[in-house]
Amino acid sequence: MKRLLALALVIVMAVSLLTACGTAKKAEESTGQSSQQASDQQKPAESKKWKIATVVKDASNPWFVRMEQGVKKFASDTGLEAFMKGPSKADAALQVQVIEDLIAQGVDALCVVPVSPEALEPVLKKAMDKGIVVVTHEASNQQNTMYDIEAFDNNAYGAFIMDNLAKAMNYEGKYVTMVGLLTMKSHNEWADAGIARQKEKYPKMELVPEQKIESEDNQEVAYERAKEIMKKYPDLKGIMGTSSKDAPGAAKAIEEMGKIGKVFTAGSSLVSVAGKFLESGSLSTITFWDPADAGYAMNALAKLILEGKKDQIKDGLNLGVKGYENLKLKGKVLVGEGWVAVTKENMKDYNF
Template sequence: MNKKALLIGAGIIAVAAIGAVTYTSAQRKWTINTVVKITGIAWFNRMEQGVKEYAKSSGNNATQTGPAQADAAQQIRVLEDLIAKKPDALAVVPMDPATLEAVFAKAAARGIKIITHEADSQKNTLYDIEAFDNVAFGANLNKRLEKCMGGAGKWTVFVGSLGSKTHNQWADGGIANAAKNTKMQLVDAKQETADDADKAYEKAKEIIAKYPDIKGFQGSASTDVAGIGRAVEEAGLNDKVCVYGTSLPSIAGKYLETGAVDGIGFWDPKDAGIVMNKVAQMVLEGKKITNGMDLGIKGYNKVSVTKGAGAGMIIRGAAFVDVDKSNMKSYPF
């Protein structure tokens, strides 16, 4: 019996200790919870930096959390648990906007303000923040890819998941651009990588095996080009195959150096995180965001505000960056 009590006691102490460490102290002005698609990957770690910066400068209680797996079901659970705590606002990067409509409605009914990012089809949101026009971004990546490929050859595009709205928009933008050029041949489009570098690596290997004359890859999830680059490098095709995609220097850096990846495009998730929280704060203070407004962050100095899918609005910035080997040092993240 003693052993039992000891074990249970140890268990309680362990939980309490961990809880004490992670539980934030006294309540401050507004509580804004940022919920991302999946925690632990470089992209959203960078976003968390922005959230922390915002928390410091504004004095508000801003934190970031997210599911451990890239599964819409898990994100719903995290949101439901947060809603029970009744934060003032939720800033969410949805895994799949459609699946969150009901839970957002529940939050709104409880008086919680909803801000989203990368979800321009979301209905139950007040403002959806987009760093830029997704289709144009995708087309831009594809233009760079096309140029690298010499305007001809087989190419393919990866997405994190077929359900991911923004990834599909980028991919479609790229596909539309390539369609204008008959010498660009699209094969096996929209392979799913679940935002996982290993999966992208496996898929790229398969493509290379299936099409030995493949000339171009376009990635969507931040980890896609890392996986693709690794496969291209292993196959010794650095100079023969062009790889472009959304990613960060910290993820694709080493492949940009060797030439396995030729270029990346991105927007700074840190800034996006700050903007989400700022917009949430403004909403809580009763302010409106209007067309042409300056939100005080680089790339969002003259935002366009258009009607969204539901009653809310879409805030669009102009915050994309083209990065390759030559300028990657300027972006240390």
């Protein structure tokens, strides 16, 4: 009897041990699965290879050719699929089509430099409604964007251009302003700020009674229209440019008409476009921010949003690019400190 009881006890203990081992194994498997799931959930968002498209006004414009260098550097630094697209000329309808195509391709983010912020509102809304991150540049009035990023305060920059033009004109005489298109927000803000600066600081200067001259963001058009305005106003002394094509086009007209030293121009451009006119003296000063840095900064901002780090987008934000290390947030516009002034004397420092 005692032997039977002992045998029964051994059997019970063995069954209990097997059950415990099975339970422990299941618990271990369950714990392992839970840990793996938690690990998967905690993986940073940047582990995904985001697809970020930068859309510019005119892909053939040297300004945006330079911007593409910044986009490519961002792609190289991050390993993300970042690239640039744009129409063959600055045309809002063509730019809308480029964006439509990119939406259809399923990009994760769009970094856009609008030809016309107003014309792009519907297509950018469509992109945002589909969950695509939208960041803009040179479009402080854009409604359908998560953030607009500017190299500087537009009013301060326009005033800075005027200061350079006024100095060349010896602070007196008649002048006109030129913009790429009347729909280009930043160009018009710079022109308006330049006019305001003249009225505030340079009373001996006079704006001729003309609407802002449109260069159509084309150097040859700027050249032709500068000739027309100089013929209409023989005593014209200054032309303030905003598009990167305005001042070089005006400078070419100044050279051709034999007015070097009599008519002066200053405005946004690049040394690669305007260098020969700085050398000849037909162009006094060009001002710009490095479009490569702007391209990089837009993409870095889009990446930050894609990673779910919008809480970092505030005053003092550092995007790791010169001029964008201490951004100021005004509503949804981020403002940097990125402009430079280039003359014949320092142009060799800027080889683009």
